[in-house]
Amino acid sequence: MRLSRSLIPTMKENPAEAQIASHRLMLRAGLVRQTASGIYAWLPAGWKVLQNIARIVAEEQEAVGAQAMLMPTIQSADLWKQSGRYDAYGPEMLRLADRHGRELLYGPTNEEMLTDLVRQSVKSYRDLPQILFHIQWKFRDEMRPRFGVMRGREFLMKDAYSFDLDYEGAVVSYRKMMLAYMRTFQRLGVKAIPMVADTGPIGGDLSHEFIILAPTGESQVFYDAAYDDMDFTKEAVDHNAPADLERFFNEVTHHYAATDEKHDEPVWAKVANQREGRGIEVGHIFYFGTKYAEPMGLTVAGRDGTSVIPHMGSYGVGVSRLVGALIEAHHDEAGIIWPDSVAPFKAVILNLKVGDAGCDALCEAAYAAFKGEALYDDRDDRAGAKFADADLMGHPWQIVVGPRGAKAGMVELKRRATGEKLELSLADALAKIG
């Protein structure tokens, strides 16, 4: 994209309404704009980040066998009356009526809808297990929407749902999701720690929250230093053998980790290598057995022909919240520092003298080489303003082209995360970025 022709409205000043770094930086870097309380428009650069995160989340879901699908945002109240949650959900649910007076709602989550879809088509133990997911907008009429996209009213969630014949099967599905989540967060460039959690209005007995460490996080977290060294990239996801999943699950959940609500001082006192920090919840997984299947009449024919109620789980990731959470974890005074995996552009090309034939030609050559994956700052503006905006927007690499270097075919390559700068030919710079 050419910056002169893009809607990436950066701001020099800190917006008064933003209290935390990620909210300030998302507005200043031109990623989002609020259109109503807790509701945001994703401008072009923000939309790219959101899609990059969604793609990684989806790839890791599919890697453990979850199937991608898409359910609508608008749901019929009838399904929620069947599960008993229509009245229980309370004022967080946005309730609507159509022109015929039929009750609808904007989905805050999709347990009922998918239970209904499975109830229509899955009739036998042979059709199980099933894990399905979608990435879809949700609405929750939060009492206090705040911190930008971190606690919005409309937000993008990945929600997966598992259906198994029995408890043992459901545990295997739950562990697959644990594996997918640990790999997802690592690919996103953040440390997420699984913590035993309360199940809240989703219900059920087995639940973990995934907390990203960031100094401005909402909750205080206490954890074993063992979590600092875990590496999940090598975990095999091809086979998902139950024994491997069990070993993995035990390895990632047996160390101490808790937020202040569940913190247990006597147990904590025995942890040899204590770490404390602040955390942001970016995911939450639940096993809840037959809580929805039973009232909604989902049954399948079991192996012996008797009717069996499947055991279910649901698994959420706050995809739009992650944009804010990643920024909380990766920024400095000057702006955002995007992990390579989610950056809106691989690199920015800074033309320090637009109109200079040498600068223009070298920048165009660089821009063409990226095939759309770079942002070209071709604005007729001061060098200082371009440097500031490049740091603010957080592109992993900056290719700086000035008139003197351009004559010799040289550029300055800067790595945003470290500040390291190198004088290189354009070809060498491109090779280094890869």
Ligand code: 5CA
């Ligand atoms: N049905 C289950 C799992 S699919 C569920 O809804 N879980 S949840 O309530 O914990 O939400 C899943 C994730 O969505 C949370 O971990 C959080 O990261 C994100 N989330 C929840 N509420 C908001 C909100 N108001 N704004 C942004 N993200 C949110």
